[in-house]
Amino acid sequence: MTDDERAIRDLVDTWMTASKAGDTATVLSLITDDIVFMLPGHEPFGKAQFAEMSKKQQGMRIEGSSKIIELQVLGDWAFMRNYVDVTVTPPGAAPIRRTGYTLTLVRKNAEGRWQLARDANLVA
Template structure:
């Protein structure tokens, strides 16, 4: 495994840990300012809308796993295929489980850190 592949895996681990902790600030540090998220049935959206959505999820219990199936590094860009399984428990409501595949593009920024740049999430 290359240093870049390890750093990308660390990015995914940090995302999952921060999600479980409800640490929106850390999650936002893991995404590029020009990030684009794509979800089934929704128009693509960026960092500001993602931050707003994350704020509305405060207080929810999130448990999940991410299994990286493939990583391909191409210079300062890379893509990965994941299988994500997440359970979200809103306060006072039944937990909701979602699972499925994602295709994620990451980019190395000026200080050498990998950040999420594009994410096509097929988790339903």
């Protein structure tokens, strides 16, 4: 495994750990300013809308896993296919489980850190 592949895997692990902890600041640091998220049934959206959506999830318990199925590094860009299994439990409500695949593009920034740049989430 190359250093870049390890760094990208660490990025995914950090994302999952920060999400479980409700650490929105860390999650936001893992995405580019020009990020584009794509979800079924929604218009693509960027970092500001993601931050707003994250605020609404405060107090929710998030448990999950992400398994990288394919990872290809192409210079300062890379793509990965993941299988995600996430359960979100809102306060006082029943858990909601979502599973499925994502296709994510990551980009190395000027400081040499990998960040999410595009994410197509097919989790249902």
